[in-house]
Amino acid sequence: MPDYDAIVIGAGLGGLTTASLLSKNGFKTLVLEQSDIIGGCCSTYESQGYKFDVGASIVEILHPMERFFELMGKRREDYIELLPCDPIYSFITEDGRRFSYPTDIDETTRVIESIAPEDVEGWKRFSSLGFEMIDRMMDAMMLSPMKTIPEAMRMVIKNPEAMRFLPLLMRTHQAVTRKYYRNPVIQSSVAFQSYFAGAPPEIGSGIFGFIALTEHLGIYYPRGGMISIPEGIARAGSEHGLEVRTGCKVEKILLEGRRARGVLLEDGSEITSDLVVSNVNAKVAYLKMVGPENLPRWAVKAISSYRHSMPCPMIYVGLDTKPDLEAHHTVVTGSIESMNKVWNDYYTKDLIPSTAMSLICWPTEADPSLAPEGHHILNFLCNAPAPYAPLGDNWDRLKGWYREEAIKSLEKVVLPGIRDHITYMEISTPLDFERRLLSPQGSIYGLFSDMTSLALFRPHARSRVIDGLYLTGSSTHLGGGVPTTIASGIITSGYVLKDRG
């Protein structure tokens, strides 16, 4: 008799969503998390009175989260309090120009008109197409499994209009952006989203150009920090008997032939279950936890062929003053050409780019309780890829130098004189992300996302090589992000319930 009906490796959003839904459906479920805190990238840690978000900084597209609570038979409001953030983004361009996009579409139109009247028409066409896509396709795109040709065909038969939006997936991000906008400033205010999906505008899929548009439906910050989302999901699951153990690192997935039969922990103990769900990076799950010796050669070739998404250092800053910012998110961005240059001339050559491109999150603007009274926090994400091993060097050695460069960058483009107000500063380098999140090479969005590694070509949520093994999280359909990983958890639990429910 196995110890549990289901074991979930990793307490990220995908893992907790799957686990909670399985608990609700009567499965005796255990989640094993190697870290001391749950949430993976969507987490928050405390230090010196400040609460810093590890990675994820906002939630948009609430539908998967609302759907999860609906499936649990609960109300989201009873578990997670979401604070609306408006404006969505404040931009600082290469030439120092500042402007903001509010949530309201008409107000955004006025902002675009003041910068580039020639792009108002393009913005209207872009938003009209985008909102049509969101209205008609959001459910189908986010909550339908789409890994096999029959699954994709079923989705298209149910939603024939999907064919109209297919070219957006096939075209590059920059091609879609340039189709609708002529002004370089407006182009860059859309194209920077490409790096949120982990690729430069010349490679990233055009479908990600519409992420910015979904944010006009509202972006939200959870009260108490981003960890409130996984905590809310876990609490909903625990009311149905879900058990979550932190500080438990899984070394191996135990097999009987090609069938999962449990997990081996770092301390040598075994926990048995004939249903194992992996919420770790798919390459780690297959190549380390299952092991290439237990996989057919074609499967090793398939999983090895995926590239990791890009790593980016993240900097956590505590301040004893209010920063001179206008929005929860400030984007320091460059032209499309400079975004591509960072990738081609630096990242692919193992060089750390000298660019100010970044995303500055100011969570205390929405929730002042995250810092001592009168203090603020900034989470500063270098929105440009940094190599895992710059010219063979080690990030532990480069930390001091990078910290100084980051302060200089903040002083130059955002907050002159900020150095005198920093009361806390910590850096999470790609190496730290790898240690903290078991994210190979510090990749922050799971596997690389382009049209050759999305949907049909991303690892299947129901393993085709190991019976009883399921995958969830950013390595599976639909990739990295808060709503997408919750959606992946819903899809994965759907497979399990179909197979064993």
Next chain:
Amino acid sequence: MKNLKKALLLAGLLGAVAAYFAADESTRRYIAHIGKQVPYLPYRYFI
């Protein structure tokens, strides 16, 4: 029939090469990137 197929394949190949050389630098990098991934697609579909 066999010769027609060969001719069409050759024409397609030549067309692709011509399109590649007519494209700008950025598009060429994109084509090269996708080209490197294409051989793995059949494996990725089944994993």
